[in-house]
Amino acid sequence: MMKIMKKHDILTPVIGLICMLLLQVSCSDPWDEHARDNEGLTNEPLLERLEKEPESSEFMKLLHASGVDKTLDGNNAYTVFVPENSRIQAVSSSLQNDAEALDRFVKNHIAVSTHRLNASADTVRLTMLSGKTLDFVNSEIDGAAFSKSNQAGADGMYHVITDALIPRQSLWEYMSDHNDELQNAFILSLNEYNLYDTAVVEDPADYYLNNEFLRNVGDMRDENQRFTYFVLKDADFTAEVEQFLPYVNYRNHADSSYAIGQYEIVKDMLFKQAYSKDNLPAMLLSASNVPFPVDKSAISQSVRLSNGWVHILDRATLPVVNKLVDTYVQGEEPSRFSESVTASTFHRIRKDPYGEFFKDIMVQNHKVSSLSIFYNLPRMYSTTYDVYWRALNDIQNNVFQQRVGVFEFNPRPSEEDPEIPVHAQIFQFPYTNVEQNDYNEVYLGEFTLEEYDRILTVLQGAATTDEGINTLVLDYLRFVPKLKTN
The missing domain is CATH 2.30.180.10 (FAS1 domain)
Structure with missing residues (x-):
């Protein structure tokens, strides 16, 4: 049966629509908006x-x-x-x-x-x-x-x-104009001199492509980026480098060690945000995660640039201990395995007792004796390190063991067969239990790195093919550098 609508049923939505239209007209005149959007518009050039x-x-x-x-x-x-x-x-x-x-x-x-x-x-x-x-x-x-x-x-x-827009120098132009200052002169010298054997293919269109500071820390030529750069006076810069030399012993080569020491100082003086002196926070964090305490009273001069600020320091403000930051190795990010065990490798997402999610790696039931997982580390300081791991054994009913080794990054010829490259061992920690449902860090011990260089760390399973006994698991390794006392 067809429903017959009452008169008020028809009028109610119509009246509502009219009210909405009246409300819109009362709030906004489209001709006024058009006039505002075209304020000052003429057909004149x-x-x-x-x-x-x-x-x-x-x-x-x-x-x-x-x-x-x-x-x-x-x-x-x-x-x-x-x-x-x-x-x-x-x-x-x-x-x-x-x-x-x-x-x-x-x-x-x-x-x-x-x-x-x-x-x-x-x-x-x-x-x-x-x-x-x-x-x-x-x-x-x-x-x-x-x-x-x-x-x-x-x-x-x-x-x-209300003011003229005077073209300011970029940070790179400023640095080039102040090349008589030791800190700036060192960064400029990297146009011609490479600290490491990492030079890329030369590009005639970019003369500075091989400057390791521009490539790895910040390209100060870029007008679209913003920087804050602190400059030490020559005597302070020299003193800071010499103080840090014990941590950058590079193959007992004095000149190379000194150049690396200079780099390690300046890389933590550049920040990829622009702060005037008044707006500087109490603490900055460098690209290499070094905390930089800001002491405004040490700033003797500030220069505004087209892509940031330069602050001249009349004394050093970054303690050596701040530069000795921890290095983390994430378990789920290996560089390679000693054997292919793809089917037995699991990248997991877990939640700790505090509700924080984390990723780890577990290799289980792989039937390989002494299976090894390799991790490449960045350049590490020549000092002693405390080493910790977090390894969660949460799905097995038994405790198993694994160990960590530290090796030279660059391979050497094997004594048995010179054609086979091997990585010389620096230190091997003993096998350590991976207890059940332990979310805490476990201290493995310490080792000393005599030379500043890259290293290779290896997580190795038990020397058995028995399933459940040769399991490997890792959330992270943490390397904590120690301050030298003499």
């Missing part, structure tokens, strides 16, 4: 609009004198940030007889495409025609406020700003 702007007259003189005005030919859209006349007058005299500096200055005020006033807290990085990247945030560009904004022409937009 951008150059003509700039010529009529009272506060752009001084900048326009520089624009024409540099020849950059020919770039604003209507074929592409640009945004011009125009400093007020008084700000241009303050710097124009220094540009009159330097065509290159004039060109760079003018281009540092022009960005490709149109960019409206950014009043949000989100930083937008604008690449200027100068090649510099400026931060555009909170109604400011590179710290200069807006006195007039969103003036749009047919082929672009301009804003009037």
Whole structure:
């Protein structure tokens, strides 16, 4: 039977829809929004609009004198940030007889495409025609406020700003200009000198490709990145290197050890965030996980750069003990096995009693006597290490044993057969029980590494083919370097 709708059943949704439409109209006038989105819009070319702007007259003189005005030919859209006349007058005299500096200055005020006033807290990085990247945030560009904004022409937009955007040096340019300072000179020397035999194929398009600092710590040439860099005065830098030499004994070669000591000091002086002196946190963490305590009272000078800040220290602030950070070996990330046991290898996800998830590796029922799992470690300091593991035996009803060995990373010819490469043993820990359901770290003992170098660590199972007895399991190994007392 067809249902007959009552009159009020039809009117109720209609009335609701009308109310919603009235509410939208009362809150927002689409013509007002259209006007705001096109504030200052005309069909005039951008150059003509700039010529009529009272506060752009001084900048326009520089624009024409540099020849950059020919770039604003209507074929592409640009945004011009125009400093007020008084700000241009303050710097124009220094540009009159330097065509290159004039060109760079003018281009540092022009960005490709149109960019409206950014009043949000989100930083937008604008690449200027100068090649510099400026931060555009909170109604400011590179710290200069807006006195007039969103003036749009047919082929672009301009804003009037309260300060000139002086092109700043990048960190790499600053370092190159201050190459008489020992710390900077060392980093620059890596353009020609490699610490390790890790040089990549030379690329004619990138002369600096083999600089290990740029490649491994931070490419300070990059205008799109942001850096904070601390510089020690020459005497302090030398003292820090000499203090650290006992930890970087490289094959008893004094020159190589000293160069590596310099690298170990400077690699923890660069951070991939930009902090002014006022905004520096109490502690920074370097790329190699070294905690760097910030003592603002030790900063004698700060220099703002296009891609960060340099802070000059009048004394060293990073204790040696801070640089001796723990090295972790994750069990689930081996480099290889002594034999293929893929079908018996399990990468597991477990949860500890505190509710934290972790990954580990378990190799079970593989029928291989003395099965070994190999792990490659980074370069390690020449000192003594305490070694721990966490190994969870949670699915077997018996205790089993395994052990850890430390070997030289680079292979040597075998004494029995020179054609077979072997890794010389540095230290072998004894077999240790893997107790049931033990989530705690277990201390294995200590060993001494006489030379600064990479090492190979090996987790080895019991010398038997019996299932359940030769199981291997590992969450992680932890190597804790010790501070030398003499």
